[in-house]
Amino acid sequence: MGPPGAGKGTQAKRLARRFGMRHLSSGDILRAAGNSGSALGRSLKSYMDAGELVPDEIVVEIMAKAISDAPAAQGLLLDGFPRTVPQAEALDRQLAQLGRPVEAVLVIEVPDELLVERISGRRSCPACGKVFHVGSLPPPPDGRCDACGAELVQRSDDTEPVVRERLAAYLRQTAPVIDYYANSGRLVIRTDGSAPPDEVTERVAAALEKLASKA
Ligand code: AMP
Numbered sequence: 732m733g734p735p736g737a738g739k740g741t742q743a744k745r746l747a748r749r750f751g752m753r754h755l756s757s758g759d760i761l762r763a764a765g766n767s768g769s770a771l772g773r774s775l776k777s778y779m780d781a782g783e784l785v786p787d788e789i790v791v792e793i794m795a796k797a798i799s800d801a802p803a804a805q806g807l808l809l810d811g812f813p814r815t816v817p818q819a820e821a822l823d824r825q826l827a828q829l830g831r832p833v834e835a836v837l838v839i840e841v842p843d844e845l846l847v848e849r850i851s852g853r854r855s856c857p858a859c860g861k862v863f864h865v866g867s868l869p870p871p872p873d874g875r876c877d878a879c880g881a882e883l884v885q886r887s888d889d890t891e892p893v894v895r896e897r898l899a900a901y902l903r904q905t906a907p908v909i910d911y912y913a914n915s916g917r918l919v920i921r922t923d924g925s926a927p928p929d930e931v932t933e934r935v936a937a938a939l940e941k942l943a944s945k946a
Contacts, residue, residue: 732909733839734901735894736846736853737924738931741862742839743810745932750939753805755797757812759860761785764793780887782896784814784904791821798825807831814905819912835942836912837935839924843898851891854883918942 733739740756747754765776771789778785794812801807813819826832841849852865858881863870871877888897913919920938924931 732836732905733924734841734843734846734905735897736850737839737841738928739810739839741928742837742932742935743808746935746939747808749936750806750808750943752808753801754808754810755794755801755812756810757790757794757814758810760793760797761790780893782888782893782900784900787815787817787821790814791818794818795821795825798822799829803829803831813908814901816907816911819908833912833917835918835920835939836909837938838909838919838921839931839935840921841924845925846898847891847894850889850894853886853889855886855889856881857884 740758743754743756746752761775761779765772765779775785775789784790790812794809798807798809809822813822823833848866849864852867854863854865854870855861856876856879859876859879861876861878862868863883870883874883875881876883887893909919920935922931922934922938926934
């Protein structure tokens, strides 16, 4: 968990690879559904473009399917879900039925102003997902992805006003989910996400290794 721009996606991909877990990103799954051209897709896209959360019933249904489709033998690393207390409650009900409870909650914390700078400078490849940053990882001069050649874009929800709305939504709706887990006795691991990405990965990985060695 963590606010938009905290590096959840980057860290989740690395940790999933390192620990052999299945990475499920609700943002990626909802964006794919949003581009499907269906009426549901158009509705999903309108929430995402405005920086608002997609309604709980829709997200819970889509993520429940993704979770139950994931191979049972693999650990799951959920990225971006749950983002509200009702989503967390629905997830707990589903995981209790599957006998696979939430084992740890990773929270990446970053100050707001750094988040705005990080996200509004982001340029993404719509084809392969590679992400650049106008300041720290400049896109190639021709504006095309150096991995696959597609034209880079600024995601419609990465513009500054939408970023501020997403941060407000995080504080209002998602921060209480961390309390929900802490108050119900789950292990909550907090990390400073303003550190360089490799350092964040190593710190979180060390915490997960410790958890795995106790299991
Ligand atoms: P992300 O890529 O995680 O920043 O998600 C992009 C957008 O997808 C968010 O701004 C929301 O509109 C939507 N979204 C992703 N995950 C959720 C969720 N768990 N609940 C509601 N909306 C979500």
